[in-house]
Amino acid sequence: MRASPLYLRPRLEPPLATLLEAVPFLHSLVDGLGSPLNVVVPERIAENAERFRGVYRKHHLGGRVFFAHKANRSSALVRRLAATDPADVGVDVASLGELRHVLGAGFTPGRVMGTGPKDPEFLWLAARTGVTVNVDSYAELDQLAGLVRKYALPRVDVLLRLSEFEATGSGVKVLSRRSRFGSPTREVKALLDAVERHRDSVELIGVGYHLDTTGLAEKAVALDRCVMVMDECHARGLAPRVIDIGGGFGVGYVADAGQWERYTTELTNAVLGTRPALTWRGHGYGLRNEGGTLRGALGLYPAHRPSAGPGYLDELLSLPSPSLGRPLGTVLLEQFYELYTEPGRALVDQCGLTLARVLDVRATDTGPPLVRLGMNAADVSLEEHGVLVDPVLLTRTERGEGDDPAGVGVHLVGNLCLEADLITRRTVFLPRLPRPGDLLAFANTAGYAMDFHAHAAQQQPVARKVAVVGDGDGGSWRWCLDEEYWPVTYPGEAES
Ligand SMILES: *Cc1c(COP(=O)(O)O)cnc(C)c1O
Secondary structure (H helix, E strand, C coil): CCCCCCCCCECCCCCHHHHCCCHHHHHHHHHHHCCCEEEECHHHHHHHHHHHHHHHHHCCCCEEEEEEHHHCCCHHHHHHHHCCCCCCEEEEECCHHHHHHHHHCCCCHHHEEECCCCCHHHHHHHHHHCCEEEECCHHHHHHHHHHHHHCCCCCEEEEEEEECCECCCCCCCCECCCCCCCEEHHHHHHHHHHHHHCCCCEEEEEEECCCCCCCHHHHHHHHHHHHHHHHHHHHCCCCCCEEECCCCCCCCCECCHHHHHHHHHHHHHHHHCCCCCCEHHHCCCCEEEECCEEEECCCCCCCCCCCCCHHHHHHHHHCECCCCCCEHHHHHHHCCCEEEECCCHHHHCCCEEEEEEEEEEECCCCCCCEEEECCCHHHCCCHHHCCCCCCEEECCCCCCCCCCCCCEEEEEECCCCCCCCECCCECEEECCCCCCCCEEEEECCCCCCCCCCCCCHHHCCCCEEEEEEECCCCCCEEEEEHHHCCCCCCCCCCCC
8 A cells, every 4th residue: 555645735825825726827927937936916915914903903902013024025015015004014124225125115214113233324224214223232222323413313213122031030931042133131221221321312112022933932031021121111211112022923834734743743754764755865854863763853844833923923912921920912001012013924924926837857766756847946945944835736738637646756856956956855745747847836935935045046047026916706817027016006907
């Protein structure tokens, strides 16, 4: 008996799910614009922002959702977001280029926040236009205040990004992971002294953090600590009103919990040698077999998530405050604090896909066939982020043949003359063997996977990006180049 295939089918929601059914349309896009091709769905980013706002409403909290722009370079996505209710939705920029981009996309400076370590040009443009600066370090605060004075700029609203939190009060000590970013909480006193010294140039509007983790407990400790720092500020006569809890709300990539459980269990078995390999040359994704004992740790993104995105925010706000015992959302509400969030990946959930043409299918005598694609590993960097999920096979023509019930295991290889250029090291199961001319669609790549790592090595083409707008019921789709998208229609054109 052949083992049943280990699928990791993607979680698909509208409009991405209906777009993937428009197979001739997607083929015509790649025929015209080449492989690889990135497709973004601007409508969905607005819906995602609305879902985050729904969690704010549920907890009766004011504040704003800032899209962390670094997750995707698309113009269409930020322009569509700029068209949403201005009071509720902003954007978080981490470079001079991103700041220029969002100002040109229709975000007024009051809706923009600058995060990450900044260079003087970035600080100057932020201060000049009135963008909120999320200050990364003590030195940056000094530098910003110096710029404001030297160039007679308007007073700047600032948040202080904190890091290295520890639980107080409770018996267990939870330390948050170390970070290169933000000021360690032990420096709070010195930071607040500096804020007071620079009060002619900066106004403290709040404190916050961004922790690159999906761990809820760690975030609850950090949020709790921010509430205490706010108390310290008020005791000094400062009047901050915002707590910014950063991003990291996550995305569920794999639809089915059972498939995910089964795959990770079988991967462990494969590393231990109790079943055939499930990866290119037995790669273990962080696990290894030392004389029959499993060592290491699985370095994969938790691709099936019971709660992610807005649901994760809801869970965090419902957790008891480690020091006060009441739900964190209630603690914020009691103080009338505004909540800022900075979702990146979660705000572009279901907002795009990456298409690649099958160029060649080659049998091997050592393992699964090699399917060579018109893309390389950097064009769809799911693997880089440890995200394992199946692509969707879009055959060129109806072949009248059914799917193979046993599935077909293949290795997906890229278009670089580099042994390591594998789209994923996982053996991917497809419902049948692809043929040249077919497309593979990698769903849900808008967060970090479609353009963050793309490069022009070997002069292979960097993917073009298009924005698509549906008619609402999946019947027809219109497209334009990403940079041509604006949230307006011409007379006679269907409303998007
Ligand atoms: C990257 C980043 C985010 C977004 O993180 P996600 O995990 O994509 O939600 C938010 N804030 C800051 C400061 C970041 O650097």
